[in-house]
Amino acid sequence: LFPLIPFSIFLLLIRASLVLAAATEAAAASTLLSIKSSLKDPLNTLHDWDSTTEFSSSNSRPVWCSWSGIQCNLTGQVTTLDLSGRNLSGRIPTDIRHLSHLRHLNLSMNSFDGLLEAAIFELPNLKTLDINHNFFNSSFPPGISRLESLTFFNAYSNSFTGPLPEELIYLRNLEYLNLGGSYFDGPIPTTYGKIFKLKALYLHGNLLTGPIPAELGFLNQLEHVELGYNEYSGGIPSQLSGLSNLVYLDISSSNLSENLPAELGRLTKLETLLLFKNQFSGSIPASWAHMGSLQILDLSDNNLSGEIPRGFSSLKELKTLSLMNNKLTGEIPQGIGELPNLESLYLWNNSLSGTLPQTLGSNCKLQRLDVSSNSLSGPIPPNLCLSNKLMKLILFSNNFVGEIPSSLTNCKALSRLRIQNNNLNGSIPLGFGSLPNLTFIELSKNSLSGPIPEDLGIAMKLEFLNISENSFNSELPGNIWKAPRLQILLASSSNIDGKIPDFVGCRSFYRIELDGNNLTGRIPPDITHCQKLVSLNLRRNSLTGTIPWEISTLPSITDVDLSHNFLTGAIPSKFNNCSTLENFNVSYNQLTGPVPSSGLVFSSLHPSSFIGNDGLCGKILKKPCLTEGPATEAVQIRHQPKKTASAFIWIMVAALGVGLLILVVGSRYFQAKYSRKLLHDKNVGSWKLTAFHRLNFTANDVLECLHMTDKIIGMGSMGTVYKAEMPGGEIIAVKKLWGKQQDTTRKRRGVLAEVDVLGNVRHRNIMRLLGCVSNNKCTMLLYEYMPNGSLDDLLHGKNKDENLVADWMTRYKIALGVAQGVCYLHHDCNPVVVHRDLKPSNILLDGEMEARVADFGVAKLIQADESMSVIAGSYGYIAPEYAYTLQVDEKSDIYSYGVVLMEILTGKRSIDTEFGDGNCIVDWVKSKVGMKNGLVDVLDKNAGASCASVREEMLLLLRVALLCTSRNPADRPSMRDVVSMLQEAKPKQKQKLVRRDEVVVDFPEP
Incomplete structure (x- = not known):
């Protein structure tokens, strides 16, 4: 019997352990379900946290270990709780302290607010705590020093106030600390220099003041530091040169002043140094050329003076050098042009002189170059685009001479070319029109001559062309209006002669300036092709012939200046009906006849718009026209028809009026009866889709989505707005305009105004008009869909x-x-x-x-x-x-x-x-x-x-x-x-x- 006693005790112990394990598991489940019940979960992301689950000691693995966001160890204890990115809100319950084996807690990217629950600090095994992108506010709660195992703490982008928590210095294992993007104020505690294992420190985007502590220089394990976007005083402590492992340092936009410390040149591992938008003065230390690992250096928007250190030519790893908007003088070190990895060089708005390094681009990696607004001279380097990677070349407002390098016409990556306001000569090289990405060319205020290249008329993406104030002594290319995307042509005062080419193909232009040239001949009447034209300036040329009345038909025309030419004939009366016209200057021509005065347009213009035309008369000029008076009445009397003919005409008019009345009443009845069939009625004409952006659907795709009334998302004075999902999954909003006839003119003008404005603007904060679907009975405007309403x-x-x-x-x-x-x-x-x-x-x-x-x-x-x-x-x-x-x-x-x-x-x-x-x-x-x-x-x-x-x-x-x-x-x-x-x-x-x-x-x- 004696040997059986220990065995029975053993059985009791096993049973007790099983009961204890079951109780522990039940406690873990209870804690998790308590957390779920305390949170608001609008997306139901915790749906698999099922409170009906039965817990049994016979299960090899608890079911909650398979719940979303939960990880367990081999014994079924919860070690990871990841609730990130679930749009959760509410308060974390104090029950979380019962998850005593928790090592990783992630509450980031949610909407938690109020106080940070201090019970989190009672998790003794916690190693990582991530609460970034929430709304936790008030001062930081005490108790975090109890997390002795914590190595990672990310609280970026919350609303904490008050001083930075000094208690963090007791976390001897902490390697990552991010307290950026809140409202912490006051100074950085000097005691932070005692968190010796720290490798990454983020305090950027707060309200921190005072000097940057020199004690941070004791953290010789630091690799990444971001302290910017605060309001410090003083400068950068030279003790930061002791951060021998530092790779990344950002103290941008922080009100720092004084001189740049030369000691930072000892940071031989530093790859990125961002100090832009401060108030540093003095010169750039020559010792910084010893930072041999440096890849990105940004000192822009400061008050730095002196020269660019010549030693920068030895920074072989440098990719981006930005010194723009300072007070630098002297020459650009020629060796910078030979840096093997240089991709971006920004020196805009300084007082640099001398020549641009002629070897720039020879490394075959240059992508962006901006040295505008300096005093540079000499030729433009010939090999800037040797790599065919150059995207932006900005050289304006300097003293460059010589010709535009013909090698630039082979630069397929080039999108912006701005070299205006220099002393360049020669002709514009042929080939820019063939570049597939070029959108912007500005060559004005130079001494360019010779023919304007014909290939500009075939430039596929060119939107802006400014060649004003040059000396071409040549004609405009005959195909210039056919450039498919060209919107603005500025060619003022450039000694352009010959005739204005016919406007066939002019579909994208909204601004044309050809003033101050030697153009002859007439204004082509086919200007009607320029349907988007807003501004037309042809003043101070030698144009002849009459003013084309077709200009008045352009739906968006606002500003017309034809002054100082040799135009003859009368001002077409149709201009007085042009509702968009705001400025119309025809002064100093040879026009004759009356100035129209019956409408709003001309009556609001100043008389100076018509002076210099001796043959013009009318009320606006306070000069009566000779044709007005009794002579005119005599002519009318002489041509008066007989009374019998007049009676016959009145009978015909009355009959026609009755017929029209019947027609109008009938048409309204017909419209009322069949308005519901309008979208699918084949008799109203074919549907046309006009696209202002690249679309992946057709007019038929739009029509298919509009027969279901449950897709209506709004109604207004102009029509009904539908939500429509296209076959490719793209969701758009469709504004179907009312089919009523009353106020048709006003509403049509409103539609045209909206199309004219939205169809041409491109800005992230302006509603995008994707296109327009219409036939002869109905118009629908297509917009990007706004899911959050108004x-x-x-x-x-x-x-x-x-x-x-x-x-x-x-x-x-x-x-x-x-x-x-x-x-x-x-x-x-x-x-x-x-x-x-x-x-x-x-x-x-x-x-x-x-x-x-x-x-x-x-x-x-x-x-x-x-x-x-x-x-x-x-x-x-x-x-x-x-x-x-x-x-x-x-x-x-x-x-x-x-x-x-x-x-x-x-x-x-x-x-x-x-x-x-x-x-x-x-x-x-x-x-x-x-x-x-x-x-x-x-x-x-x-x-x-x-x-x-x-x-x-x-x-x-x-x-x-x-x-x-x-x-x-x-x-x-x-x-x-x-x-x-x-x-x-x-x-x-x-x-x-x-x-x-x-x-x-x-x-x-x-």
Whole structure:
């Protein structure tokens, strides 16, 4: 019996262990399900975390180990919890502390907010903790020092406030630390110099102040450091030269000053050094030429002076050198042209002199070269495109001489060529028209001569050509108008002679300037081919013949200047019916006859537009025409028909009127009866698809999607908007215009305005018009689909509290996007486009919450016979001067933008009973100025206004809104100034930091 006693005890122990294991497993399951129940999971990503699962000790592996985001060890204990990228929100429960074997916790890319749960710091085995891209706010909670095994901590892009946590210095195993993209303020703790195992340190994009601690130089294991986008004082401590393993250093846009420390030249492993947008002064240390591993050096946008160190010629690994926008002098070291790996050289806006290294490009890797706005001289290097990789060549505003290298015509990668304002001579080499990627050529203000190459007329992608202020003494190429994508031709004052070629093939041009030349002959009447033409300038030539009336038929023509020529005949009366025309100058010609005065166009022009024509007369010139008076009446009497003939004619007219009445009534009945069959009726003519972008579908594909009413996503005064999925999976929005006949003229003008504007603009913040489908009865406009609706929906919709718009970062992003879109319309379009109806319902949001300015139906439409209040804007957004001037311009748009910005900041509509009878949001906000906490009280708490740092950022934008809504239009800033002010006030969390360490970055050109 004795031997059996130990065996029975053994059985008891086994049973006890099984019971304990089952209890442990049940506790793990309970903890996980508690976490699930505490979270909001709108996408149901945790659907497989099934609470009905039965737990049994007989199972070889617990079922939760197969749940999404869960990993277990061999004994079934949870070691990894990965909830990243699931759009989760809510609070992590304190029960998470029971996952005591957890080694990896990832909560990144979600919408967690509030306090970071301190129970996380009770996980003794945790090695990696990732909470990046969330909304955790308040100060950083205490307790992280208990995570003694932690090696990786990423908290990038949250909303933490207060000082950086000093407790981190007790994490002796920490190798990766990222606290960037929040609102941490105050100095970097000097004690961070004691985290000796640290290899990567990210503190960028906060509100940090004070000097950069010299103690960071003790972290000799550091390989990657990003401290930029803060507001430090002082310079870079020379002790950072002790970071012997450093590979990457970025302290850009951080208010640093003083001289660059020469000691950094000891960083022989450094590959990337980014110090742009600071206030460094003095010269570039010559010792930096010892950084033999350097690949990217960006010192742009500082106050550096002196010369470029000649030792830079020995940096054999260098790929990108950016020293633009400084005060550098002297010559460019010739050896830089021989650097074997150089891809990008940016030296724009300095005071450099001497010659450009003639060996540039010989390394066969050069892709971008910008040395514009210097004092460089000598010839352009001949082998810049030896590699056939050169994409951008920007040399303008220097003193280059000699000819344009013919080797550039073989540069198939070249997209932009800007060499204007130099002293170049010779002819334009033949071959640029054959380059497959060339879109932009600017050769103006040189001494070029000889023939203008014919192959420019076959350039496949060329959009912009400026050859003004040269000395060609030759004719325009006969095929110049056939260039398929050419939109702007500027050839003023270039000694061009001969006749203007026929306009056959002119399909993309919207601006033509040929003024100040020696052109002869007539203006070709086939200018009707230029259907997109907006501006035509032919002044100061020797043109003869009459003014072609066909110009007046161009649907977008706005500005016509034919002055200082030898044109004869009368001004065609059809110009007076050209609704888009704003400027029409025919002064100093040999025109005769009356100036039309019955319509709006000519009556609004200044008399100087017609002076210098002795034969012109009319009311606008205060010169009566001789044909007016009794003589005219006598002629009319002499040709008066007999009464019998007159009676017969009246009978015929009456009969015809009755017939027309019957026809109109019948047609309306027919239309009402068969309007539902309009889309598929073969009798209304074939459908035509006009594409403004490359499309992967046909008109029939669009029609197939419009017979289901459940795809309607909106209705308005112009028509119905459908959501349509094309066969290739692309989702678009289709605006099918109403088929009613009333107001047809006005609505058609609105459609044409929208097509003209959206069909030609290209900007990320302007709604893309993909194309137009039409037949002789129906018109449909095709747009990119905006899944997040309009700004009005997000600010004022029923579910506004659940929308991302409550986040301040998203609101700022929308406000900046709208400003950039309107700035493009005002400053980068020629002619200027005034939107005239800017409001939240006309601002649409894509899947990334990027704003798109939409609905251009009233742009450029001011008609004398229409109600100005209808076409000039919407109540609550109209500038006050409209009441007495009946004029809308860019300043009117800026006022409307200010109202929209106030709505974004306050969360209120532009018109609300809260503001008082007859008052709008502008009156309400301005009434708060001067009151204690008045402006603070108007800010929307749902946007985070209760947070001090957010509140300060919102107040900066509110001041911009007040400027935009100044009662005097002259006091309002331009949209370009508005964009600058918004960019200066940008939140320092979650911003998309400018990264110039990637060679593919496309720098903005001056």
